Amino acid sequence: MTEKRAREELATYGRLLWKRHLVSGTSGNLSLRLDAGRVLITPSARSLRALDPSEIVLVADDGTPHDAAQRPSSELPLHLAAYRVRPDIACVMHTHPTMAVVWSKTGGIFARDTVGASETLRDCAWTPYRKNGTAELAEICAAPFAAGIDVVMMERHGLSVIGATLEDAFMQTDLAEEASRIAYYGALLEQRS
DSSP states (O other): OOHHHHHHHHHHHHHHHHHTTSOOTTOOEEEEEEETTEEEEOBTTOOGGGOOGGGSEEEETTSOBSSTTOOBOTTHHHHHHHHHHOTTOOEEEEEOOHHHHHHHTTTSOOOOOSHHHHHTSOOEEEEOOOOTTOHHHHHHHHHHHHTTOOEEEETTTEEEEEESSHHHHHHHHHHHHHHHHHHHHHHHHHHHO
16 A cells, blocks of 8 residues: 555544544544554544544654654554554554443453354453553553454553454444443343343
């Protein structure tokens, strides 16, 4: 994929995440690995709702921006850690979907007993809270990625999903949010009976 096309895709999926309410405000970030030495990542403190492709930051695999005037997402360490442990992936999608964040506070993963969750959603892991943007958060999420898990629910924070394409990562994010929502309402129904 060309850099131009990758920038356009990142902007497109940012808008899609916004429309699906998987991000809000300036939360969430996306990246695409262009090749062994370069990654495109969304900028810091910008809403994914109306991101222009030119705003997306090109960084070296050590995190150094190619344009010193641009500031990559504060979650850059998380993205780079995922690429380091999973050479097979092309993208990282980090979101703050409401129901996944709510469910993350239970200390575990939602039940995977619906058709969508059991047939289409890949294995998920839960990680305890670590401060956003830190190397500690990046490493605690990299461990399940290295073990072959593609969907990580981060306590009080959100989801980090890796994939072969942005479409793949988007579908897994969307499925995880829906499974969280169903699990939440299912738990409420159980309390009533």
